[in-house]
Every structure is written in structure tokens, then in C-alpha cells.
Amino acid sequence: MKSFILWLLSHISHMNLRATPGRSLLGLVLVWFLCLSVGPALFSQSKRVTPEDFFTSGEAVLTGSNCFRLTTPNQWSSGGVWHKVPIDLKASFRMELKLMFGCDDIGGADGVVFVFMPYQGMEGRQGEGMGFSGLRPSLGIEIDTWENEHLFDPPEDHVAILRDGYVNHYYNLVGPNVIKNVEDCALHDLTVVWNHAEYELSVQLDGSTIISYTGDIVNEIFGGRSTVYWGVTAATGRYFNRQEICFDKIEFTMPLDALEFDLSTIEMLKRGKVMTLDEMKFNSGKIELLDRSLPDLHRVISFMKDNPHLDLAIEGHTDNVGSEENNQRLSQARAEAVAEYVIEHGIDADKIHIKGYGETYPTADNGSPDGREKNRRVDIYFFQPRS
Numbered sequence: 146m147k148s149f150i151l152w153l154l155s156h157i158s159h160m161n162l163r164a165t166p167g168r169s170l171l172g173l174v175l176v177w178f179l180c181l182s183v184g185p186a187l188f189s190q191s192k193r194v195t196p197e198d199f200f201t202s203g204e205a206v207l208t209g210s211n212c213f214r215l216t217t218p219n220q221w222s223s224g225g226v227w228h229k230v231p232i233d234l235k236a237s238f239r240m241e242l243k244l245m246f247g248c249d250d251i252g253g254a255d256g257v258v259f260v261f262m263p264y265q266g267m268e269g270r271q272g273e274g275m276g277f278s279g280l281r282p283s284l285g286i287e288i289d290t291w292e293n294e295h296l297f298d299p300p301e302d303h304v305a306i307l308r309d310g311y312v313n314h315y316y317n318l319v320g321p322n323v324i325k326n327v328e329d330c331a332l333h334d335l336t337v338v339w340n341h342a343e344y345e346l347s348v349q350l351d352g353s354t355i356i357s358y359t360g361d362i363v364n365e366i367f368g369g370r371s372t373v374y375w376g377v378t379a380a381t382g383r384y385f386n387r388q389e390i391c392f393d394k395i396e397f398t399m400p401l402d403a404l405e406f407d408l409s410t411i412e413m414l415k416r417g418k419v420m421t422l423d424e425m426k427f428n429s430g431k432i433e434l435l436d437r438s439l440p441d442l443h444r445v446i447s448f449m450k451d452n453p454h455l456d457l458a459i460e461g462h463t464d465n466v467g468s469e470e471n472n473q474r475l476s477q478a479r480a481e482a483v484a485e486y487v488i489e490h491g492i493d494a495d496k497i498h499i500k501g502y503g504e505t506y507p508t509a510d511n512g513s514p515d516g517r518e519k520n521r522r523v524d525i526y527f528f529q530p531r532s
């Protein structure tokens with residue numbers, strides 16, 4: 146559907162240049178209608194996480210390919226595992242993990258908290274604090290396995306959504322909700338879903354929704370800051386359990402216009418380095434942009450908006466299938482397709498310089514399908530125009 150819309154957009158923009166006012170009006174109405182029907186452009190990315198994505202605090206240690214022990218089965222143990230890269234609450238996400246709460250139901254403690262907070266490297270209090278108490282500002286999803294009567298804990302294992310490091314249920318956002326015993330030596334599936342459009346945070350344990358909270362977390366808890374770190378903390382006190390976590394999968398649904406190049410790429414681009422847009426590929430003989438090219442295009446657009454003093458050079462290249470002449474035309478048309486998309490998204494056409502190089506600059510062997518795909522590419526670089 147999206148490629149169809151892009152195709153139509155590119156044809157309509159040609160139409161607007163050449164057609165009568167009546168037809169271009171029809172074009173605009175069509176664009177408006179299509180934009181309404183698809184809603185905001187989104188980009189989904191699903192990622193398996195690896196231990197290198199996290200750092201640990203306290204007594205947490207890596208124990209398997211994707212698992213960490215958070216606490217030892219000893220008194221006053223605590224540990225945390227934190228994702229190194231923050232997430233943006235302006236985008237929706239889904240995280241799948243597995244938690245082990247220990248083997249001792251009657252005498253085991255204290256529980257695990259899934260935490261969002263704007264700072265890295267802080268540790269909350271042990272025991273009933275579960276490594277979360279004292280972290281502020283913060284949002285926490287607790288799975289508490291020990292009843293502390295003065296905190297209004299129910300006697301059963303329970304879940305609640307907490308804020309600002311307060312583990313007392315008098316101050317919680319939602320809960321406490323009683324759940325079945327989880328101190329059974331087994332790994333339990335925990336899924337945390339943030340629906341940015343609905344402001345809804347929901348939590349599933351072993352496939353059932355156990356708690357959800359709807360609220361403007363960014364403004365009400367983090368004072369307008371949407372970029373936060375996330376991690377999991379756990380602790381023991383006078384009573385204890387071995388508590389573990391295994392990470393499985395993180396899935397992000399970013400609005401396209403929230404995408405940016407990473408910092409090292411931005412530095413490289415500012416220095417004028419030529420970059421091949423890895424995802425900017427084309428089907429053989431075709432000029433239409435593929436859906437998977439859009440995230441990189443939006444990174445280019447966002448870079449240009451942040452660096453208005455720089456111009457953009459777009460260079461199209463092809464493989465060696467077909468005649469040289471045809472490839473020359475094709476490479477020019479591909480560079481133009483990229484330019485059109487960027488211009489449609491608010492970049493001044495005067496700042497864009499396009500050139501097609503045909504098949505003259507291959508970067509890979511045209512003898513293999515992989516090599517040919519690599520050669521059907523678009524290179525870009527930014528430069529300071531002469532005034």
C-alpha cells in the first residue's frame with residue numbers, strides 16, 4: 146500500500162509540473178485523501194537484544210546467553226540490569242522478557258521492578274524497596290513477592306504501577322493487583338507494551354494482562370522529557386530469593402519523523418563523508434522507493450532540518466544489467482526519486498543536487514545477485530555551498 150502511495154505521489158508531483166490547474170487540484174485532493182487514509186507514517190523495528198545491550202549494577206551478573214541473575218539467595222542482595230540506550234516515549238514499543246522470582250513462596254522475598262527513569266547508574270534501596278525505592282523521577286512496574294503491611298501490600302504476590310520510587314501503595318498509580326504465586330522456580334513471561342497514541346502502558350504476565358495504566362507519563366512524571374532509560378531492579382532483605390531475568394525481544398514502532406542518524410554518523414556526515422544509504426535499494430530496473438528505504442530517508446530529512454547551512458548531494462548508481470545508456474537514465478531517475486521524497490517532506494529543492502552515474506562506479510561484483518543489489522544504490526553527502 147505504501148509503495149503504491151509513493152508511486153502515486155511521484156506521478157502526481159510530475160503531473161503538477163506539467164498538467165492543467167484542474168488536474169493538479171485533483172492530485173492534491175488525492176494526496177490529502179491518501180494521507181488521511183493511512184494516518185501517520187510509522188516504522189516498525191523488531192530487535193533481539195544481546196547482553197552487550199545492557200550494563201549491570203549491584204550484584205547482577207550475566208549467567209547465560211541472554212540471562213542475568215539479579216539477586217543471590219542471600220540477605221540484603223540487590224542488582225539491576227539496564228539497557229544502555231534510552232527509549233523515546235513518543236514512540237510505541239513492546240518488550241518481551243522472562244523473569245524468575247525464586248523458589249521459596251513462603252519465606253522468599255522481595256520482588257522485581259521494571260523501571261523507567263531519565264538517569265543512568267542510580268541504585269534504589271534494598272529489601273522492601275526492591276532496588277526501586279528512592280529513584281526519582283521514575284515509573285516502576287513492581288512484581289512484589291513479600292507482604293510489607295506498613296506499605297499496604299496484600300499478603301499474596303501482587304503487581305502495581307508505582308512512581309518516583311514510592312513502594313507504598315498509598316502513592317501508587319494503579320494496583321496493587323493480586324496475582325498467582327510466582328515464586329515457583331519457573332521463568333515467567335513478562336510483556337510490557339507502551340501505546341504512545343493511547344498513552345497506555347499495559348503489562349502481561351504469562352499471556353494475561355495483569356495491570357495497565359493510562360496517563361501522560363512524559364509530562365506528568367518526567368516533566369516533558371520523553372527520552373528515558375529502562376531496566377529491571379530486584380532486591381532481598383531479611384528474607385530472600387534468587388531472582389533472575391532473561392531478555393527476549395524489543396519491538397519499536399517509531400513515527401518516521403522521529404528517526405535520526407546515530408551520533409557518530411551525524412559527525413561523519415557533517416565532515417562531508419560520502420555515505421551509501423544501506424536500505425536505499427531498488428528492484429532491478431525500477432525507480433520506485435522501497436518501504437524499507439523510508440527510515441533512512443527520514444534520517445536524511447531530519448539531518449537537513451538540523452543543519453540548514455548544508456546542501457545535499459544525491460548520486461544514483463546501477464548494476465550492469467541492461468544497456469549503459471539505460472543505466473545512466475535509471476541512475477538519474479533514482480536520484481530524482483530520492484530528491485522528490487525529500488522535497489515533499491519540507492526540504493528546499495535548491496538545496497539538493499542530483500547526479501546519475503549509471504554503472505560506472507560499482508562497489509561490489511556485478512557477477513552475483515548480492516553484488517548487483519549492492520550496486521543498485523544511492524550515495525549521499527552533505528556540503529557547504531559556495532555563496
Ligand SMILES: [Ca+2]
Pocket residue numbers: 250251290301302326327328
Ligand atoms: Ca508468593
Ligand SMILES: [Ca+2]
Pocket residue numbers: 255256273289290291292293298
Ligand atoms: Ca513487599
